[in-house]
Amino acid sequence: MSFSKKLFLAYSLLIIFLAFIVGIAFYTYNLRVMEEDVVAKLNAVSDKVAQEVSSLLNQMDFIIDFLISNNDFVESTITLNALNRKNNSNLVYVNEAKKTIEGILYNYLIIRRFYRVSYFNKKGDFITSNFKSPFPQEDRVNQLINKTKWFTLSEKVQGNIIIPQYYDPWRDDKNVKVFSKVRFLGGYENGLGYIEVQMLYSNIENIFNDESLKNVKILMTADKNVFYARNISETEMKDYYKLLSKFTNVEIDFSSLDKNDNELIAIRYLPKQKIAIFLIFDRTLIERPLKISRNSVLLFGLLIIFISLFFIYFMTNQFTKPIRELKSKVDKININNLSQRIVLENTNDEIKALNKAFQNLLDRLNEAINKEMKYKLLQMKANLEALQAQVNPHFIYNILNIISHRGLLNKDKEICEICSSLASMLRYSTSASSRIATLKDEVEHVRNYLNLMKKRYEDKLEYFMEFQEEVLNQRVPKLILQPIVENSFAHGFENKTDKMKVWIKGYEKDNWWYVEVKDNGQGFDDEALINIKREIENIKRSFNYNEEIEGFEIGKIGLLNTYARMMIFYKNKFVFDIGNSNENGGAVVLLGGEIEVNREEGER
The missing domain is CATH 3.30.565.10 (Histidine kinase-like ATPase, C-terminal domain)
Structure with a gap:
């Protein structure tokens, strides 16, 4: 592969690599910015929803606390449960107690803010703030108390319990969906009765019908029972219930944001009410608007790469032209024309320097x-x-050997030493190896x-x-x-x-x-x-x-x-x-x- 092609390939790979890195960085950065924006909005709306839900439930708790702290109300409930109603003389007191409770429940604030605030007991008494609704008969009251698990459960719980969505059981048509809080009044044999505070379920639906929650899946649980759910399957609910384990023994309001590959999950937990609110946002919705811009950027990037590669190809040919010319002229140099000067046209300083260096090399060579x-x-x-005027060294060595031999015969060591030294000198000086x-x-x-x-x-x-x-x-x-x-x-x-x-x-x-x-x-x-x-x-x-x-x-x-x-x-x-x-x-x-x-x- 020629140098120009290698140069073109190297720069092409560099441009493609840089474009790829910049594209990935751009896409990742925008995805992260959009996700952070969604997270911020999701956290904000989660706080808003949690505050509104908490406000509704706190109002219900307030009414219950108000009633059980009212002496007239408490004494009236005692009267209704303590007096023997077979004794006709006691009926006056029973009716008076009912009127006292009705007077307390027929409060403007109660009637305005709540669908129904009711008091009922196992004697069959039923008194409610919703005077427009017909009162159930005594036997029906006892029947509902016995077959409704929430009322039975309230007897075992110290405090208020939440009853998630259900149809108002005190109406004959049963077409009004409500949620309520119930408090069992203990302290007397079978208890003094129940306080039930009902609100229309539409209050909860209105909270979650906010425009900012249009693309959000919602799950609200009350003591791990489904209170409100939207766009969530039974399988998904099981997965979200697993996240509730982290709320064990939580005493103050708790917020969390969980992430997985597909979802952002904002969690708000209200320990006083044992309410958990899950707002689940599909992460693929973040990527959808990015795909359009990504494709546009990709097309624009490909166009830039194509133009860059064309420019690089043109420039590499121009830059390497002097090198090809120098190579062509170097190939023609041999030992007979080492002194020939190489002249290059339309070259740059580096090639001139290379040519000068090569010329210096030729001169030194x-x-x-x-x-x-x-x-x-x-x-x-x-x-x-x-060689002493081309005298054959072998002839000289032979003569020296003869002289040395004669010296030995005559027992003259100096002749031998002279011959040995002279032979060594001749051998060293005439050696051409x-x-x-x-x-x-x-x-x-x-x-x-x-x-x-x-x-x-x-x-x-x-x-x-x-x-x-x-x-x-x-x-x-x-x-x-x-x-x-x-x-x-x-x-x-x-x-x-x-x-x-x-x-x-x-x-x-x-x-x-x-x-x-x-x-x-x-x-x-x-x-x-x-x-x-x-x-x-x-x-x-x-x-x-x-x-x-x-x-x-x-x-x-x-x-x-x-x-x-x-x-x-x-x-x-x-x-x-x-x-x-x-x-x-x-x-x-x-x-x-x-x-x-x-x-x-x-x-x-």
Whole structure:
């Protein structure tokens, strides 16, 4: 896959991903905002409904409390239950008691606010505030008391009980739906009777017919009995009843909001009345208006994505055009046209920078190839010098073996040592297997050379070699030390009559290795130093400008050849210093390079 296609694909996936994330975030945010709004409204209407229901029931409790705290009412109920009605003289008191109770019940507030407030007992007495309704007969009153479970239940309960929706049993037509509170009056044998406060069931229905509850399912229970229900199945009721367990032993009004995957459930509990109100809102109703906006946003998002992808495709082609052009021209480059310049049109700064970096790479590669060729030439010259004018090394080794054998026959150990040192030197210098050696190898080669010089000059020559272990494993160009030491004998000791001394020291300092070669000869004269430094500058210029190195002839390997090979090997990160010693006037040559522990092996 091409770079432009990868770029287009990457940006396309990014745009689609961002659109997807923004869409999900937008939808989730709006859903959460709308749900919070529904929750707030649901809580508010739940509080309103609970307050209205509580107000109705508290009014009913107030009337009951009012009656049982009224002495006339209580005494009248006692009279009705205590007197023997078979005694005609007591009937006057019975009728008077009934009129007293009627007078109390025929109160304007009672008649205005309640459908019916009634007092009845097991004697068959029935007195009610609803004087428009006919009074039931005595036997019917007892019959209703015995067969209605609520009246029987009230005898077992201390206080008022709520009777949920039912049809008014005191009417013959039974077409008026009511709810009531009943209080059993105990304290006398079979009790003093019952107080029943009735309200029309339409009062409850009106509370829940609020416009804000149009899409809300409603359940109201009284002591876990259904009081009011709307749009709720029997199965759903069982699930909601399970939520009532959390209201056990609650002593103050309790509110809660439960959530599940499909519903928001606002719960209000009135512990005094044992009333639980559930307002259930279908969560899918929240999502319906969002689906329309979601679909609109989706279509708009797809349009934006399509336009974005088209724009990205166009721009990626434009941006990658210089890269394709650069690739085409790079493919045409080979070793024969490394110096050719690449010119790009209609490009941007980054591509120009890339082109410049590549051009610099080509220049460095071309320079490296030229330097490698020069280094091979220098190495070849070094090998030719070592071959001593193309003398066959095998012939020399054979001659040395013959001489060494004659030395053994004549019991002359020095001849053997000379032959061994010379053979080692020839073997090291003529070996073409590698152009790189370690300082340890170079030191051993110089030691063989100095041993030979010692045989020649005997006690007239002294040499001292001291190397730190840290520098012996450093890799260097082959044959860089022996030409420097040889220079002392060729020029430094030319007119020397007293003892000749050579010091060679290798050490490490500041993560660089150094080799110092010093003698007590006549040193460099000023003209020689000037000439050598001028030649060094010529070599630098030749390498920097890829010019042909002149002035090296086969058979004249020395300081300049060593400098040139050091320059190629270390790429200007080396030390090469020549001068005269302040102590004895002899020559001093200092070599050095940066220590590289992990220098790779191979051709340089």
